[in-house]
Amino acid sequence: MIMLSSLPIGLSLYPGETPASYWSRLCAVNAIAEKDLWLALRKRDRALPIRVTPRSALAYIELLGGLATGALLHDTGGLACGHGGATRQVECPTCRLIPPPVVLCKRCASGHRIVVARMHGPVCLRHRRWCSNPDDVDVIARPDHLAAQRVLNGPLAARGVHYRSPEVRAAAELLTLHSPGDGVEGVNEDEVRFFSRRVRLTALLTDSRLVNILMVPTVGTYALAMILDQIVTAHAMGHRAALGVLDGLQLQGRELRIGTCVVPIQGGRTLTPSAQRMLDRAKTIRAHLLHHRVEPVAR
Template sequence: MRVLPATVSPFPGETVRSLYNRLVERNSLTAGELWTAIRKSKQGLPLRTTPEAAPEVVAQLDDLPANWFDRDDTTNRLFSRCIHNNWAHAQCARCSALPKPATMCRRCSSGMNVEVQSRAGAFCARHKRWHYDGRDEAIGFPVAYARAERCLTGTLWGRGIGLDTGEIELACEIISTYREFVDRDNSTRSADQRLRDFYPDAVELSAFLTAPSAQAFLRNRQIGHLPVAAMVGAAVTAVASRSRHRLSSVHEMFQASGRELRLGDPVAKPLRHGRSLEIGELGGLVRDSVPRIRAVFLRHDDARRPLPTLRDQPPRHR
């Protein structure tokens, strides 16, 4: 197809749909009008406007190479363990997944609504704005959110954890339960609102529960649900206290070897299998969620099978 009269400059990692919508707006068209023209030039496309089905045509309309959306910046991929990197966490072009599309900060995109797949979270540290799901909101305590953003795109990204992989969402739910219990806050929050309200704490809790020592504790199936509930309860309380020392001490407090559990003092007598354990009220609230906690926070350490080759799979933004 011919290049449209007015083109736009693509952002790194921009999705096909995002570029398509900006082309439509720049040329004073409607999404349906342009899609009808595309369908007339290429057979087999769905009736519904689906630019992801014709990425090469969208690229041509913007005067870009036809294979523009097939290019792959591996640095945007989440880390994973696979055979191509000797089972170490790495960004593999074949096995590592791209994060789900997310909206850019409106200040970074000059006010435009841009959707990208890149190594980023929900907060723009440069402009101190919350940009998740198209929002453009100021944050009252930007330092904590900026720290969480660095942790997410650094430590957690290196463990294969992003906003859409489940760990942050579950951490928000746990912290919300804690707030309801401690603050007697019975207000109902949506998942998006929980993410905005508890982002720094949720990222820190996710980092704690995916650290090697916590992973060893969660992976030990011989100690049952109660010790895990107690450990999670102690970690949430430490995160809420904003004390790094208190959080690091939780690692030392909960040690397990086989069926033997050692709490507190390293030289204390082990709590052997079958003996009761006091888990506190918060631990009781998360007790029934322990199977899910184990599944979600151990997920990132699973090895991946090689994905189909690029020739066999659809373009990266479909």
């Protein structure tokens, strides 16, 4: 059992707050340098690394802050990665679902800088503000943005897809390839403007009905370009049209049925101009769309 006294001033833990964020706040509120406190911990436990590494001393930090045992581990992703630091997190089936740390909405954090590791998009639903970048934009008049953030918090979070994931980047690229003149690859103003379109398309592209087709290695580049083009086109027509395309996807032997259209899974065929632009990127986009964990269902 670790015997260690708490610091004079304890802090509550924000849901999903990273150990590094809590450690920094704890040191700041007690007016002690992070390096000095870490050296004091290393005198007690020589197994700790020389560099300040809060995730290596979770039990000590919990005692110093007066937290319950296991609070930091529970709020920063549950189970720890058994691979340690020798394996990249994207190769771990547990760690790859934990999104990269992001700064919490300043209004939710009472003006403090709180870094959290959880499924967290750029829109704060509580305050209805865009808070992903330095621009603090009011989105109360944009119900589609609020709905898109709920999709991020709900279905996409359950699939392990966060806002900065390869899947969302693939959706943004497909929108650009489908309509090059829209300028959906921009940042700041364009990112806010096209946020809901990207998220809604990502939800369609990570649907299990489509993913089951993408996971078949024999589906060729031309067939992939046709599928992706059909999905983006239907997405522009509305959610019901897009669901109709997903329902119509069916793999039968060497043929792929896309609604009423039947195409061979291998070989070339005539493509629309937008599908032709997607052709060279089809396999790369497929790899990005399969980044998240998917439970395969019967085809």
